[in-house]
Amino acid sequence: MAVDLLGGDHAPAVVVDGALHAFQDDPSLHLLLVGPHDAADAMVAAIDPAQRGRVTHGAAITQDQPDDGVRAAVRAVAHGEADAVVSAGNTAAIVVSAARALGRWPGVRRPPLAAVLPTVAGRLVLLDVGSAVDPDEHFLLMHARLGAAYAAVVHEVARPRVGLLTIGIERGKGDRLRRAAPPLFEAADLPAGARYVGLVEGNDVVTGAAADVVVTDGFTGNILLKGLETAYAQLGPPGAPLNDGPAGVPRAALLLGVGGTVVVCHGAASSSDLAAGIALAANLHRRAAMVAMVDHVVNEEHSPHNEVSHDG
Amino acid sequence: MAVDLLGGDHAPAVVVDGALHAFQDDPSLHLLLVGPHDAADAMVAAIDPAQRGRVTHGAAITQDQPDDGVRAAVRAVAHGEADAVVSAGNTAAIVVSAARALGRWPGVRRPPLAAVLPTVAGRLVLLDVGSAVDPDEHFLLMHARLGAAYAAVVHEVARPRVGLLTIGIERGKGDRLRRAAPPLFEAADLPAGARYVGLVEGNDVVTGAAADVVVTDGFTGNILLKGLETAYAQLGPPGAPLNDGPAGVPRAALLLGVGGTVVVCHGAASSSDLAAGIALAANLHRRAAMVAMVDHVVNEEHSPHNEVSHDG
Numbered sequence: 001m002a003v004d005l006l007g008g009d010h011a012p013a014v015v016v017d018g019a020l021h022a023f024q025d026d027p028s029l030h031l032l033l034v035g036p037h038d039a040a041d042a043m044v045a046a047i048d049p050a051q052r053g054r055v056t057h058g059a060a061i062t063q064d065q066p067d068d069g070v071r072a073a074v075r076a077v078a079h080g081e082a083d084a085v086v087s088a089g090n091t092a093a094i095v096v097s098a099a100r101a102l103g104r105w106p107g108v109r110r111p112p113l114a115a116v117l118p119t120v121a122g123r124l125v126l127l128d129v130g131s132a133v134d135p136d137e138h139f140l141l142m143h144a145r146l147g148a149a150y151a152a153v154v155h156e157v158a159r160p161r162v163g164l165l166t167i168g169i170e171r172g173k174g175d176r177l178r179r180a181a182p183p184l185f186e187a188a189d190l191p192a193g194a195r196y197v198g199l200v201e202g203n204d205v206v207t208g209a210a211a212d213v214v215v216t217d218g219f220t221g222n223i224l225l226k227g228l229e230t231a232y233a234q235l236g237p238p239g240a241p242l243n244d245g246p247a248g249v250p251r252a253a254l255l256l257g258v259g260g261t262v263v264v265c266h267g268a269a270s271s272s273d274l275a276a277g278i279a280l281a282a283n284l285h286r287r288a289a290m291v292a293m294v295d296h297v298v299n300e301e302h303s304p305h306n307e308v309s310h311d312g
Numbered sequence: 313m314a315v316d317l318l319g320g321d322h323a324p325a326v327v328v329d330g331a332l333h334a335f336q337d338d339p340s341l342h343l344l345l346v347g348p349h350d351a352a353d354a355m356v357a358a359i360d361p362a363q364r365g366r367v368t369h370g371a372a373i374t375q376d377q378p379d380d381g382v383r384a385a386v387r388a389v390a391h392g393e394a395d396a397v398v399s400a401g402n403t404a405a406i407v408v409s410a411a412r413a414l415g416r417w418p419g420v421r422r423p424p425l426a427a428v429l430p431t432v433a434g435r436l437v438l439l440d441v442g443s444a445v446d447p448d449e450h451f452l453l454m455h456a457r458l459g460a461a462y463a464a465v466v467h468e469v470a471r472p473r474v475g476l477l478t479i480g481i482e483r484g485k486g487d488r489l490r491r492a493a494p495p496l497f498e499a500a501d502l503p504a505g506a507r508y509v510g511l512v513e514g515n516d517v518v519t520g521a522a523a524d525v526v527v528t529d530g531f532t533g534n535i536l537l538k539g540l541e542t543a544y545a546q547l548g549p550p551g552a553p554l555n556d557g558p559a560g561v562p563r564a565a566l567l568l569g570v571g572g573t574v575v576v577c578h579g580a581a582s583s584s585d586l587a588a589g590i591a592l593a594a595n596l597h598r599r600a601a602m603v604a605m606v607d608h609v610v611n612e613e614h615s616p617h618n619e620v621s622h623d624g
Contacts, residue, residue, distance in 0.1 A: 178531070201535070202536060205539050216535075218479070224539050227514035227539060227540055231547070235547035
């Protein structure tokens with residue numbers, strides 16, 4: 001697992017702390033630390049000497065070039081030196097370097113970030129939460145395909161219900177993008193047996209009653225995610241406990257549609273958020289989740305509208 | 313107070329019920345019922361005969377033309393037959409008919425809807441929550457001016473802090489609209505002593521720590537509002553009690569920048585939401601809040617960029 005020590009507002013201290021927690025919680029986790037020597041050394045010094053073989057110091061990145069850390073961590077996955085990458089760094093830098101170094105799945109132009117939210121009805125996949133901030137309706141449809149695969153593979157939902165987030169369920173409401181997208185969604189053949197269930201609203205992201213996957217642009221999704229996560233942090237999450245360990249649903253997003261496991265934490269992530277993000281990445285890798293998802297999205301592909309990426 | 317009996321998903325039953333509650337809670341409230349005869353008759357029948365003088369049946373609207381109810385209720389205010397209007401009807405119909413019949417304040421092109429959210433730090437004004445779904449940056453600046461006046465007049469905030477909602481506080485993040493707006497905000501002379509405090513994120517709408525007024529487009533604002541309101545309904549509102557009566561902060565929005573008091577409830581509003589909306593409208597009218605706001609926004613106007621409305 002490549003960990004970007006310089007990613008985030010409180011790096012490297014918070015990242016080192018989070019990585020230490022994840023490392024101690026998971027005896028089979030190996031970490032590749034990407035970042036300054038002193039931060040990596042501090043982490044190694046805090047570890048039982050008998051366990052130090054599980055930690056490697058990768059590329060030495062200096063504090064004034066934090067985006068280099070993102071790129072080096074992603075390259076480590078591309079070169080087979082790590083199985084996955086976790087970063088709380090600049091979202092655009094992560095998305096762009098992951099798309100370049102790991103390749104995009106066929107038809108994926110801008111890989112979306114998928115977050116998971118607890119709801120009364122169970123887990124809900126919300127995407128995009130910050131990658132494509134000015135998408136068109138074709139981007140949104142690919143988000144729907146990728147989100148459906150996520151819910152099927154990771155949450156084991158048999159026939160995921162996919163909704164399009166808007167501000168009123170009557171046809172014709174919403175902004176230009178949300179007025180353009182529904183015909184495309186209605187005509188689409190979604191993977192993993194997923195069904196498009198129509199327009200959903202902000203309240204549906206809290207209740208989970210209408211959909212398992214909620215599709216939106218990265219601007220709206222990011223704002224809603226940060227609002228709800230903060231509300232849940234203050235008030236407790238909705239619904240029954242999700243049996244997901246003490247941390248509950250991790251506050252970390254998965255980059256979908258790239259050739260590797262890339263987990264992105266908020267810039268303001270705490271050390272426990274970082275630890276949960278590392279545990280999420282390890283779990284997804286061990287379950288071969290990305291392989292199963294690409295199988296749904298690419299191999300079940302019937303739509304003639306999808307383009308093929310040439311730089312994957 | 314003109315009440316649109318046909319507005320909302322569960323009209324007229326829920327509206328009649330909410331109006332009854334508001335009427336019984338406020339002995340000086342007079343209601344002008346706009347809607348079908350049978351619904352108005354049902355409401356009158358439920359009232360103590362000694363109090364029936366406080367209820368008038370206005371325009372008789374039939375169930376198949378609900379937007380006619382919105383227009384008739386707004387016209388009643390324009391014609392001086394009512395002091396304010398409350399509707400849970402179609403937002404676009406309310407905004408357009410209010411702008412036409414009551415006029416817009418100088419410089420207001422699309423009147424925004426302002427909602428109030430409870431936060432740990434007190435009340436927060438969020439606007440727009442559903443009127444202008446594809447605004448440009450000049451609309452957003454007017455939203456900021458109107459929201460500042462709201463916070464100053466209604467929440468009695470001395471120098472309201474105004475933030476622009478986006479997805480990262482570094483300059484250059486956000487979508488096209490949020491990249492275009494900051495220079496305009498920084499150069500603006502806001503009313504009521506308000507200060508532009510810069511970019512804020514979804515979490516700031518929950519904590520209230522960064523701003524008293526949060527400005528966004530009507531699409532994002534509506535989705536965030538419905539998400540947070542639903543979370544708070546399930547989990548309890550954040551922060552200390554706001555001493556706002558048993559209902560807390562009303563789940564109703566005020567239309568700003570028009571020549572009258574227009575309160576809009578969600579289409580899915582409950583009877584207690586409707587009652588809270590009616591009480592809010594009555595309170596704002598008695599405090600002459602719109603007059604005080606127009607005084608801040610129009611009479612303190614120094615900006616040469618504002619246009620004058622010609623159909624007000």
